[in-house]
Amino acid sequence: MTTAIPADRAQRIAALGYDYAAQPKEAITLCNLCGGSSFVVLAHRDRYGFPAEAHACTFCGLVFLNPRMTASAYARFYDGTYRPLVSAFHGRLIDPKTIQAEQRDYAAERAAFVRPFIEQANLASMLDIGGSTGVVAHHFAREFDLEATLIDPAPLEVEEARTLGLETITGLVEHHEFGSQRFDLVLICQTVDHLLDISGVLDRVRHLLSLQGLLFIDIVDFRAAYLRNWSVEDAIKIDHPFYLTQETMTGYLRRAGFNIVRTDYAADHLHVSYLCWPDVPVTDAFPRADTVARLLREVRFVQNAPYRL
Numbered sequence: 001m002t003t004a005i006p007a008d009r010a011q012r013i014a015a016l017g018y019d020y021a022a023q024p025k026e027a028i029t030l031c032n033l034c035g036g037s038s039f040v041v042l043a044h045r046d047r048y049g050f051p052a053e054a055h056a057c058t059f060c061g062l063v064f065l066n067p068r069m070t071a072s073a074y075a076r077f078y079d080g081t082y083r084p085l086v087s088a089f090h091g092r093l094i095d096p097k098t099i100q101a102e103q104r105d106y107a108a109e110r111a112a113f114v115r116p117f118i119e120q121a122n123l124a125s126m127l128d129i130g131g132s133t134g135v136v137a138h139h140f141a142r143e144f145d146l147e148a149t150l151i152d153p154a155p156l157e158v159e160e161a162r163t164l165g166l167e168t169i170t171g172l173v174e175h176h177e178f179g180s181q182r183f184d185l186v187l188i189c190q191t192v193d194h195l196l197d198i199s200g201v202l203d204r205v206r207h208l209l210s211l212q213g214l215l216f217i218d219i220v221d222f223r224a225a226y227l228r229n230w231s232v233e234d235a236i237k238i239d240h241p242f243y244l245t246q247e248t249m250t251g252y253l254r255r256a257g258f259n260i261v262r263t264d265y266a267a268d269h270l271h272v273s274y275l276c277w278p279d280v281p282v283t284d285a286f287p288r289a290d291t292v293a294r295l296l297r298e299v300r301f302v303q304n305a306p307y308r309l
């Protein structure tokens with residue numbers, strides 16, 4: 001089904017004056033997960049109405065924006081457009097102050113999920129990648145007595161994190177030089193879908209993690225996102241260069257050298273979380289062909305079946 005964007009929502013988004021079509025972009029020619037080069041175009045616009053194409057790799061089923069904005073265009077997007085755009089979409093103010101209540105609930109839920117594993121281990125340090133205002137890192141640091149570092153590209157959000165007494169870095173984990181620093185816990189919370197190079201970041205994280213380290217990562221499950229609104233376009237948004245499924249995220253983790261020890265379907269039925277230990281990388285950990293075929297069939301069904309089941 002294709003849903004129309006309600007007029008008041010479209011008006012609020014238009015009022016921001018963000019010209020997505022004019023932003024510098026780059027074409028993706030190789031799949032970030034499997035290196036394949038055969039893609040299917042699944043959608044031609046996103047939930048805001050911007051002309052963004054979502055492609056799926058026909059070999060592994062990874063879904064991603066193509067073309068997608070350059071790193072510098074995304075840096076400008078996060079510095080002043082991202083939160084106002086999400087606010088315009090929802091019709092309520094979402095900014096570095098207002099998101100903190102939501103992040104506190106999220107932090108408590110995630111801490112409960114990892115607690116049994118953290119308490120068994122002897123962990124001292126943590127890194128929160130894309131840590132936003134620091135609410136989650138601060139909660140983890142306090143609950144588990146960890147030395148916390150936060151890295152995020154949004155200056156206003158990092159400013160909030162600094163006031164919580166966290167070690168902060170304004171920037172991208174792909175570019176920051178950590179030297180010999182290693183971390184016992186790495187959090188990638190509600191962030192992986194925003195990355196520009198998931199393979200590169202996971203390889204980096206694998207090296208940044210200490211031997212007894214733990215990785216927590218969660219995804220917006222792409223299938224859950226289109227099934228709940230019965231619309232593929234409504235599951236696409238320019239803020240997410242990537243759209244992960246359980247199969248593609250598992251493939252990414254295994255290939256980067258992570259063993260998933262626990263998976264959690266969040267109470268919102270949209271997010272899926274993974275807790276992982278370092279392991280030996282599995283080089284061919286790609287989703288199977290029948291999984292990819294099923295995804296593409298389901299997308300076509302959702303696009304064309306007139307009614308919700």
Ligand SMILES: [Zn+2]
Pocket residue numbers: 031032033034035036057058059060061062
């Ligand atoms: Zn692929």
